[in-house]
Amino acid sequence: MNPRFLLDSCAIIYIVEQQRMKRVAAETIGAASATGNSLFVSPITAWEFGMLFAKGRLRASVTMRDYWDRVVAIKGVNLALMPPEVLMASWSLPGNIHGDPWDRIIAATAREYGFTVMTRDRALLDYAREGHLSALEC
Secondary structure (H helix, E strand, C coil): CCCCEEECHHHHHHHHCCCCCCHHHHHHHHHHHHHCCCEEECCHHHHHHHHHHHCCCCCCCCCHHHHHHHHHCCCCEEECCCCHHHHHHCCCCCCCCCCCHHHHHHHHHHHHHCCEEEECCHHHHHHHHCCCCEEEEC
């Protein structure tokens, strides 16, 4: 079975904005996009992007909706499921993870579906180092 990756918001921004990322992450995305069923994005990321747009922390020459459309148009990207069970699990995660609801939902989604989170978020990377999550730094 091919490894499957959940793209955190920072990884998605790197892809959409065509920014440099770590070589192994870029190669992984290239290989995973070719399989068509290995890259995932959480619906919570759309909400996170909306908040980033609203606060002026994510600026783009397009609307938020157009930006999201670019995200889901990335070759090989699929929308991850986010059932109530994942949302409930996000508040009972093992170990030490901070209270950011977006990160908690990303972690719970990855744990539920066996995804490796592609991120540069220190809290998620630290959580992975504790052994509660699989992560790849981008």
